Amino acid sequence: MGDNAESILAVEHLTMHFGGLVAVDNFSFAARRGEVTALIGPNGAGKTTVFNCVTGFYKPTVGMIRLLHPDGREFLLERLLDFRITKLARVARTFQNIRLFPGMTVLENLVVAQHNPLMVASGFSIAGLFGLKSYAQAEKAAIDKARYWLDRTGLLARADDNAGQLAYGEQRRLEIVRAMCTDPVLLCLDEPAAGLNANESADLNKLLLFIRAEHGTSIVLIEHDMSVVMEISDHIVVLDYGLKIADGTPSDIRNDPKVIAAYLGHEDDATELSGAGARP
Amino acid sequence: MSPSPSVQDNSANTLGISVLAAALKEAALAALVALGLFFFLIGIKTDQGPTGALVIMPRFEALAMIVGAVFTGSFLRALIAGNKSIMSRVELPAWIVPKLQWAGRFMGAAFLVFALALPFLFFNNRYVLDLGILVLTYVMLGWGLNIVVGLAGLLDLGYVAFYAVGAYSYALLAQNFGLSFWIGLPLAGILAAFWGVLLGFPVLRLRGDYLAIVTLGFGEIIRLVLLNWRDLTGGPNGISGIPRPSFFGLPFDESANGFAATFGLEFTPTHRLVFLFYLILALALVTNWVTLRLRRLPIGRAWEALREDEIACRALGINTTNTKLTAFAIGAMFGGFSGAFFATRQSFISPESFNFGESALVLAIVVLGGMGSQLGVAIAALAMIGGFELFRGFEQYRMLLFGATMVIIMIWRPRGLIATRTPSLLLAAGKAKSASSNRDGDGR
Structure with a gap:
């Protein structure tokens, strides 16, 4: 991790405020070249905000987003206009609502x-x-x-x-x-499996693996469908309330108590209730 | 277990009564609304009394007639159509669609042949030629606006501004610098395009209603500037004595080196009219050719993509700023060309010719014809401008007729007369598409 030679996208200290609301708080992660990186987390965790910052639809309040091309060129995405990110830096994206x-x-x-x-x-x-x-x-x-x-x-x-x-x-x-x-070097998919049935999800997995294998395109995806996430991701980053709570391989994430707590609630009822109450 | 006949009769009876009651209720409601609405519009009239003071004249018979008409109409509608709304769009029967497509393929060509032959058919009919020139001017304006509204989806209510810029550009260039029409025409187009870009910049972030309001304002600003900048534009007096176009240097007059004398023809003022007719026809056809060509180029596809989803365009690396500005500029350029033509045809222009009504008329042509459809716009221009002339005998009622026609068309064909979109490229070459299926997606 953190080895620049093989990372394609490095998000560093990304913070995004909407008025008083901190949607993403000091979030850092790296996506490696030729890998599928999944960004997961409960609803409202700030995943799409991260995507919108990476693809230029939002200007981050604080932070640096570096994209490294295979030929060694480096782009600072937070300084580029949205359409230039696709045109010059070759980052393509899809949307949660098609x-x-x-x-x-x-x-x-x-x-x-x-x-x-x-x-x-x-x-x-x-x-x-x-x-x-x-x-x-x-x-x-x-x-x-x-x-x-x-x-x-x-x-x-x-x-x-x-x-x-x-x-x-x-x-x-x-x-x-x-x-x-x-012709992107990095493909950002916002919930590609949302609303798909099991067969369609399986087809989607095949398509994404094909894209990675045949075209060498690195993929970052936001997804709730764990069958997709666990099957095709090489690396998972978990976000909750705008904070990174876990970062690792699918098996690491599956057993991470903090992730389980974020998704299923804490074992202690009192904390769960206070947690639920705090959720906007 | 089947119900006994008497029960069936009974239920049929009650059904009939309930339909009747519902129809009566609806008709009464409509009549009430009409009464409220028309009481002040029709029921009373102000007039000058014997002492010169204003007096109110009641016109209750007229009011009663119109309320009665509304009652009867809505009662009959409710009886016949029941709960079905007349607001639903008219679906053409399946068998007619291929026939219409077949006809549509030849309709454009037929119109073109008719337009080319018109000066020969009606050589002695000044009125028809004048009307033809007027219709073609609006066809060209419609096609120009179609780029902005139909393709790029930018609702522009101030299109007349570019028409005015073109007309005044040519008029001023010709008067102050003695430029001929053939030099003034491209310059007028370029200047209008320049203003298109200039006015396009502030509205880049606006869409839909907001864009419409701002462009409406721009149209008015241009008109007011023309009206008040007396030193340059002559203010409300306008500019007169704008040079007429010449036939490659040969003026249309009785002189020895005029058009008629050179070709050994007997002089008649119709020559100039015929020339103007072919001139506007050629300009309109150039507009059409460029539009059809651009539609098949990346810029045209980007315009249509912009109309469909601007955010998706940006996500695909399309510079939406440039795309919008080119749409404004090219649409404005054709508006400028037709403005220059208008100036040379009339030989007199004043700000009165460039009021909001013109913008609305051109927009109505585009919307009625079917946004994005070249043939539809041409038909709509012919129907609106020609139809307006046709009903001249109806005097003040023609506006009513006109409004009613527009309402009916918009109810039954909400996407305009020709609502089909021809794809800019097809994978299966030569495969004809079912046109009715196009545009059925939740397009916008």
């Missing part, structure tokens, strides 16, 4: 994700407006990439349907592969 482009087709969703390379290929629309050949080739490559991911997720037959018409589980998968179409 955010697709429901009125556009599945294929269009995946091609929109390749906006930045395609913009360059279209000469910022000027070359594309006059139908230059180089743009046609770039568009074909973009469609091929989309086809590859659709094939992976079994959505190829639905490519020309509107994304809003897909079943819930299919929308989840589409959002993940749409994020993959931005």
Whole structure:
């Protein structure tokens, strides 16, 4: 742990205040390259806040978020605008409540994700407006990439349907592969298994393991579904009331008394009640 | 165990009575609302009395008639439709959809052929040509606004501002620097685009209703500046004597080097009108071509993605600031082109031509036509501007008719006349999509 050579994301002393509320308090963790890191904790623990800080949707009150590319480049994410984090630092994310482009087709969703390379290929629309050949080739490559991911997720037959018409589980998968179409080095998934049945969860596990193995993309995920967390995570970080309470391998976490207490309550009834009372 | 016939009769009877009672109740309620609403609007009228003072004239017969009409109408509706709401959108029967698609494919071409042939068909009919030019101006404005509202989903209530910027740019450039129309036109477009970006910056964070209010304000600001900056714009007197366009340097006049003399034709003022007609047709077609082309480029797809979900756009690395500003700029540019055309056609402009009503009319064309649909916007422009002329005989009632038509269309086709969206690219090449299925997702 903490070895910079192999860590891809290092969050240091992250603190986030919303007015008087401290959502995340002096939180530090590192995600290692090529691993699946899970961020777990009860509802309201501050997991999504951490994600929003990492992906630039919030500016952290205090703290440093470093991203190390395999080629040695380093990005300080807390200083980058949200869209630049995806564009330059190559961090992609999904959302807890799926955010697709429901009125556009599945294929269009995946091609929109390749906006930045395609913009360059279209000469910022000027070359594309006059139908230059180089743009046609770039568009074909973009469609091929989309086809590859659709094939992976079994959505190829639905490519020309509107994304809003897909079943819930299919929308989840589409959002993940749409994020993959931005060629990320780090993929942040906010509750990818929420609302999925056991079969769909198993498919999701396979997809995530495939992404990690074949594309070398490191994954950080927030998840409540322990079957997903325990099966695919290499490393788990537990957050409660904005504080880190545990950090380790799945087996460490499973037996950690503090984690069990956070999830199931303390054995002592009095403390449990006071704990429950304090929870907003 | 089946109920005895008498019981059945009885229940049918009570059912009938209860439906009747419900219908009466609903009709009475509607009539009451109408009474309250129309009492002041129709029931009383102020007029000048014999001594010159204002007197109140009761018009209770008119009030009774309208309340009676509301009562009868809502009673019949309740009887016939029962609990079904007329507010539900009209679903086209399944067999008609492919036929409509087939027709739609040729409709654009048919319109184009008709537009090209119009000056020949109605060469001697100045009125039709003038109306054609007017309709095409609104088609072009509609297509320009369609980029901002239909594609990028940015509700712009001040589009007329760019129309005004284009018109005044050309008028001032032509008057002060003697620039010809063909140089003034692109400059007017560029200046309007510049103002589009300038006005776009402060509203980057706004969406929906808030954006609409601010753009409405901008439209008014531009108009008020034009009205009050007397030194530059002539204030309410406007600018007159704006040069007419020439046919590649040949003016449309009776002189020896005029258009008619050069081509050995007998001089008639219709030549200029025909030329203006083809000019606006060409400008509108350029707008259409650029829009259709941009829709298939990353920028166009980013506009549509922005309309669907701005946060998801940012998460995918799309610079939403630039995307919005390009939508504003390109929409404004086409508004500027049509403004320059308007100035050269009228040869006189004043701030009166650029009031909020124009913005509302263009927006109504886009919304009625179906946001994002090029053909729909063209049909809506034809129906609104042409229809308005058609009902000129109805005098003051045409506004009523117009409003009623809009309400009916919005009830039955809430997404506009043509609510289908053609995907910008398809995986299965050549495979026709079921158009009715598009846009059915919880689009926005």
